[in-house]
Amino acid sequence: MASGREQFGSNMAAVMAMAGSAIGLGNIWRFPYMVGQGGGAAFVLVYLLCVVFLSVPILLCETIIGRRAQAGTIGAMEKLAPGTGWKWLGILTVISPLIILSFYSVVGGWSIGFFFQSLSRGFCVGDTGNFAAFTSSLWMPLVCNTLFIFATAGVVAAGVKSGIERFNRISLPLLFIFIVTIMVYSLSLEGSSEGVRYLLKPDFSRMSPRVLADAMGQAFFSLSLGVGTILTYSSYMKKEDNIVRSGMGTAMFDLAFAVLAGFAVIPAVFAAGIEPGAGPGLIFETLPFVFASMGEQLPFISRLISIIFFLTVVIAALTSSISMFEVGVAYLVEERHLSRRRAVLYILLGTWALGSLCAVSPAVFDFCDILTSNYLMTFGGLLFVLFVGWKMKRSDVWGEFTGEGGQRGNARIFGFFYFFVRYAAPVVILLIFLSNLL
Numbered sequence: 001m002a003s004g005r006e007q008f009g010s011n012m013a014a015v016m017a018m019a020g021s022a023i024g025l026g027n028i029w030r031f032p033y034m035v036g037q038g039g040g041a042a043f044v045l046v047y048l049l050c051v052v053f054l055s056v057p058i059l060l061c062e063t064i065i066g067r068r069a070q071a072g073t074i075g076a077m078e079k080l081a082p083g084t085g086w087k088w089l090g091i092l093t094v095i096s097p098l099i100i101l102s103f104y105s106v107v108g109g110w111s112i113g114f115f116f117q118s119l120s121r122g123f124c125v126g127d128t129g130n131f132a133a134f135t136s137s138l139w140m141p142l143v144c145n146t147l148f149i150f151a152t153a154g155v156v157a158a159g160v161k162s163g164i165e166r167f168n169r170i171s172l173p174l175l176f177i178f179i180v181t182i183m184v185y186s187l188s189l190e191g192s193s194e195g196v197r198y199l200l201k202p203d204f205s206r207m208s209p210r211v212l213a214d215a216m217g218q219a220f221f222s223l224s225l226g227v228g229t230i231l232t233y234s235s236y237m238k239k240e241d242n243i244v245r246s247g248m249g250t251a252m253f254d255l256a257f258a259v260l261a262g263f264a265v266i267p268a269v270f271a272a273g274i275e276p277g278a279g280p281g282l283i284f285e286t287l288p289f290v291f292a293s294m295g296e297q298l299p300f301i302s303r304l305i306s307i308i309f310f311l312t313v314v315i316a317a318l319t320s321s322i323s324m325f326e327v328g329v330a331y332l333v334e335e336r337h338l339s340r341r342r343a344v345l346y347i348l349l350g351t352w353a354l355g356s357l358c359a360v361s362p363a364v365f366d367f368c369d370i371l372t373s374n375y376l377m378t379f380g381g382l383l384f385v386l387f388v389g390w391k392m393k394r395s396d397v398w399g400e401f402t403g404e405g406g407q408r409g410n411a412r413i414f415g416f417f418y419f420f421v422r423y424a425a426p427v428v429i430l431l432i433f434l435s436n437l438l
Contacts, residue, residue, distance in 0.1 A: 005070065005334075006160035011241040013165045014233065017323075018246065019253035020168035021229045023175060024320025025107050026222035027258040028313055029283055032265040034218050036276030039206030040198040043215055044262065046207075048255065050219040054428055056251045057420055058225050058381045061388040063243045064400040066234030068392075072330035073228035076235065081391055089383045093228030094331050096376045097324035098347070100227060102354035103368040104324070105152070108317035109144030109359065110134065110284055115310035118291070118303065131284040141359040148314075149355060152321045153348040156329055157341055160236050164322055171315050172253070178312040179257065183264040185305050186271070189290070195267030198276065213374075213435040221373045223254055226380030229323040232330050243400060244410045257316075264309075283313070325351070374436040382429040389422035 008014040035043050069076035074090030081087075113134055134140055155163045186192060220226055230250075237243070265283055268290045269276045276282070291306040325347055332343035358365040388397055397418065402411040 007236050007238055008165055014237045015246050015249040016168045016172055018233050018250040020319035021323035022223045022250055022254035023257045024316050028261040028316050029107055031258045031261055033282040035262055038211045038214055039203055041200055041202040042204050042207050045202055046215040047218055050216050051251055055219045055223050056247055057425055059230055060247045061384045062230040063234040063247055064388055066231035067237045068400050070235050072232050072334050074331055075334050093380055096227040097327045098351055099368050100372045101324040101351045103358040103365050105145050105148050105355040106359045108148035109141055111310055111313035111317055112147055113144040115314050118306035118310050142356055145355050145359045149352045152325050153344050155322050156325045157344045171319055175315055178308050179260045179264055182309050183260055186264050186268040189271035191271040192267035195270035199262055199266055209435055213432055216432045217373050220377040226377040228327045232327045242407055378433045385421050385425045
């Protein structure tokens, strides 16, 4: 390990950091509208299966690489596979999260803008076209995107323990408290029972190859797979930490928050009589309508819930954006030997510039979204499982997975994990990738 390299303070701190990377806009912004477009409970069921049986093994592959190398994405490839073409996987997983962050920060900016509105004057019935007005404005998305990127950079600049670990230790409990509060409110609305039925009663006639591919893409996006964020965070884990427990804990946190977010948003959508497949603007178009309608009867409750909701979206966006920002910073610090503050400045300028393009151009925004969630993330995930299954020494994989044999529970399931990573996972991911491509 490089001299003076930071580490997380404990295994729980590592779990919370990786859970923070997973829990983000993928859960509270993307998951509800993907459920709406995918037909409800059938999509949710496929998504859950994808997370448990495919995404968790991929997450563990990233974790094995990161902790074994004790380095960021490019450094890990150079250390574990020196002088080979695998260095391009490291390069890919530095570039990918920065592209994601460029459009992700725009949505984070939307959430900041709506949080300020809910804090300042709330929503009224006449504001239901507010999202279109906000996104069509030239300056507001740029200003809010800038605020979001600077907030992300501020946390990362403070370091692994003082910045990332501390932020996640405070923000994750708040996120769960907030989302449960919103869910209780949403389920209390008249007409919300139809939304609950939509989430719990599968309609398999809506299933299609497209829905399957979307569910897999959502599982990748939600857990931040294939882009090096989990690898980078894992490189800060201690050697005695149980990576299987950490991986399962991360997945369970992510699944729990996604399901809670679904029950917080979809019942409110049905209560408002709005189409659940409205697309990326769902929570920014639908929830203000619900708050506005509620505000006519209970203005204080409406204002309070709207403040809590958009604050939740802001915090959730930050927990994931921090992990994506850290990938590029780790590369510049470890491979280019820059100070952390200078590295933060360079990544800040690059992501702000591309994010500004996404903020003013829906075409650029959509391109970055589709490129990363449908192609780069799945391709990166494929390369990670191939690297662990076919490039790394089996003894090295065994050592990381089982704590050099000391973690007996992990040792008992290693054979299944290794077989799955070598043979099953590459085939499934390749099919998903080709489905997206075609």
